[in-house]
Amino acid sequence: DQQVKQNSPSLSVQEGRISILNCDYTNSMFDYFLWYKKYPAEGPTFLISISSIKDKNEDGRFTVFLNKSAKHLSLHIVPSQPGDSAVYFCAALPGTYKYIFGTGTRLKVLA
Amino acid sequence: DTEVTQTPKHLVMGMTNKKSLKCEQHMGHRAMYWYKQKAKKPPELMFVYSYEKLSINESVPSRFSPECPNSSLLNLHLHALQPEDSALYLCASSPRGGGRKLFFGSGTQLSVL
Numbered sequence: 352d353q354q355v356k357q358n359s360p361s362l363s364v365q366e367g368r369i370s371i372l373n374c375d376y377t378n379s380m381f382d383y384f385l386w387y388k389k390y391p392a393e394g395p396t397f398l399i400s401i402s403s404i405k406d407k408n409e410d411g412r413f414t415v416f417l418n419k420s421a422k423h424l425s426l427h428i429v430p431s432q433p434g435d436s437a438v439y440f441c442a443a444l445p446g447t448y449k450y451i452f453g454t455g456t457r458l459k460v461l462a
Numbered sequence: 463d464t465e466v467t468q469t470p471k472h473l474v475m476g477m478t479n480k481k482s483l484k485c486e487q488h489m490g491h492r493a494m495y496w497y498k499q500k501a502k503k504p505p506e507l508m509f510v511y512s513y514e515k516l517s518i519n520e521s522v523p524s525r526f527s528p529e530c531p532n533s534s535l536l537n538l539h540l541h542a543l544q545p546e547d548s549a550l551y552l553c554a555s556s557p558r559g560g561g562r563k564l565f566f567g568s569g570t571q572l573s574v575l
Contacts, residue, residue: 452504
């Protein structure tokens with residue numbers, strides 16, 4: 352039973368354009384969400400997070416949007432760069448320690 | 463400093479070996495975690511220590527034994543592993559229990575022969 356879903360296993364985007372990665376969750380009790388970027392054989396790197404009391408959070412090229420009624424969040428990367436090519440995981444924190452990760456979306460930014 | 467340091471980066475061991483993975487953070491975080499990640503899968507929680515006490519054990523087999531000697535260090539002792547235990551083992555930490563952002567180390571790539 353996958354409580355956090357990333358339905359697109361992969362995404363290709365042209366350099367300079369916007370990348371939009373999506374994530375859906377099932378439990379309305381989730382109150383904190385995070386995005387991570389991961390290169391092969393490395394640990395995930397924290398990118399950006401959002402609390403359920405907000406609907407948008409921005410950090411440089413990265414913006415996360417949260418739609419609580421749809422139980423949906425998205426990560427926007429503008430402009431996309433070749434170095435952004437990686438696997439992106441969304442995660443939800445329903446309580447204290449048990450972060451729940453999605454299955455990941457592989458982003459490829461084409462030069 | 464937002465670094466979680468893991469050693470070794472790579473480890474190959476036989477099924478009868480005993481080895482340990484080490485993790486260190488100096489961010490003053492009081493929750494530390496072990497995750498296991500297989501290729502093309504999300505990280506899978508194994509253990510959580512909060513204030514140096516084991517808080518969560520996700521029904522991990524006893525051939526994996528965690529230890530938290532102090533607030534900065536976390537070890538994972540390995541004994542009699544199986545080939546299916548081959549994976550990337552990730553250590554992570556977060557601020558005082560329940561802190562929100564989770565910071566990962568670079569992982570130990572473990573191969574069990």
